[in-house]
Amino acid sequence: DGGITQSPKYLFRKEGQNVTxxxxxxxxxxxxxxxxxxxxxxxxxxxxxxxxxxxxxxDIAEGYSVSREKKESFPLTVTSAxxxxxxxxxxxxxxxxxxxxxxxDGTRLSIL
Amino acid sequence: KQEVTQIxxxxxxxxxxxxxxxxxxxxxxIYNLQWFRQDPGKGLTSLLLIQxxxxxxxxxxLNASLDKSSGRSTLYIAASQPGDSATYxxxxxxxxxxxxxxxxxxxxxx
Numbered sequence: 041d042g043g044i045t046q047s048p049k050y051l052f053r054k055e056g057q058n059v060t061x062x063x064x065x066x067x068x069x070x071x072x073x074x075x076x077x078x079x080x081x082x083x084x085x086x087x088x089x090x091x092x093x094x095x096x097x098x099d100i101a102e103g104y105s106v107s108r109e110k111k112e113s114f115p116l117t118v119t120s121a122x123x124x125x126x127x128x129x130x131x132x133x134x135x136x137x138x139x140x141x142x143x144x145d146g147t148r149l150s151i152l
Numbered sequence: 153k154q155e156v157t158q159i160x161x162x163x164x165x166x167x168x169x170x171x172x173x174x175x176x177x178x179x180x181x182i183y184n185l186q187w188f189r190q191d192p193g194k195g196l197t198s199l200l201l202i203q204x205x206x207x208x209x210x211x212x213x214l215n216a217s218l219d220k221s222s223g224r225s226t227l228y229i230a231a232s233q234p235g236d237s238a239t240y241x242x243x244x245x246x247x248x249x250x251x252x253x254x255x256x257x258x259x260x261x262x
Contacts, residue, residue: 046195073250082156082241082252083196090248098249130195137248138183143195 043067046131046144052152053118053125061116061147063131070136072114076100077128077146086129089114090137118149126150154179156244158253165232166261173227173256175242180220183245187216187227190239190255199240200227232260 044065053059065072071090075083085098089108103122108114114133118125128148132141155178165171175185184203188196200209200216202225208217215228229236237260242253 044195071248075252080161080254082254083243083250084252085249088248096248128193132196138245140186140198140201141250142198143188145195146193148193 044131044133044142044144046129046147048147049145051147051149053149054152056120058117058119059149061118061129061131061149063114063116063144065112065114065133065142067133067135067142068111069133069142070111071134071139072108073132073134073141074098074104074106074114074116075130075132077130083130086116154244154246154251156242156251156253158240158242158256160256161254162257162259164259164261167232167234169232169260170228170230171232171258173229173240173242173258175225175227175253177223177225177244177251179244179246180223181246182220183247185216185218185225186243186245186250187214187225188241188243190241192239196241229258232258234260234262236260 047062073088074086087106089095105117131144134141159174186201187199202218213230239255241255243250
């Protein structure tokens with residue numbers, strides 16, 4: 041089945057540690073996105089990539105980094121500079137920009 | 153600033169009732185508008201997408217309307233069922249960016 045796979049489902053971070061969230065898609069989509077969701081708030085865009093080897097900052101990129109070395113993969117690293125990382129992280133992809141986005145099931149990140 | 157607002161924040165209705173969820177947006181230069189459903193702890197499922205040139209879209213018991221000039225969209229759910237209980241999110245596409253509302257938490261009581 042085609043889709044978006046996020047792993048792990050739950051992740052715990054120790055203070056001062058970097059952690060990486062995985063997002064893989066087999067939909068052959070060019071564009072991929074990372075969002076953060078906090079309770080009672082809408083999704084906020086962290087980073088997006090419209091093509092391999094290119095990515096752009098979203099509204100809340102500080103404390104995060106990404107890479108897009110392969111079309112199907114768009115990992116997100118939450119660095120120690122992100123002081124409030126506890127949230128639900130969602131990855132999405134679309135065939136190209138401004139087309140309907142398909143979402144993964146999310147990763148919930150908590151602080152130990 | 154591009155903002156999306158959803159009203160009400162939460163809604164509880166008895167089974168079988170028809171209901172309307174509201175979405176408003178500040179910037180009318182949109183590409184499209186999407187309504188999503190989110191179950192607890194899960195990702196988003198797309199329900200309906202309305203292109204900027206369209207006025208409404210229908211899928212089964214769901215009907216979404218779009219009025220760009222007034223910056224509003226509504227999601228109408230007919231004959232609600234307990235299985236419709238979820239959070240409903242409105243998102244507006246501005247080129248390469250989706251701007252989301254905070255969502256409406258819907259509970260349909262049996």
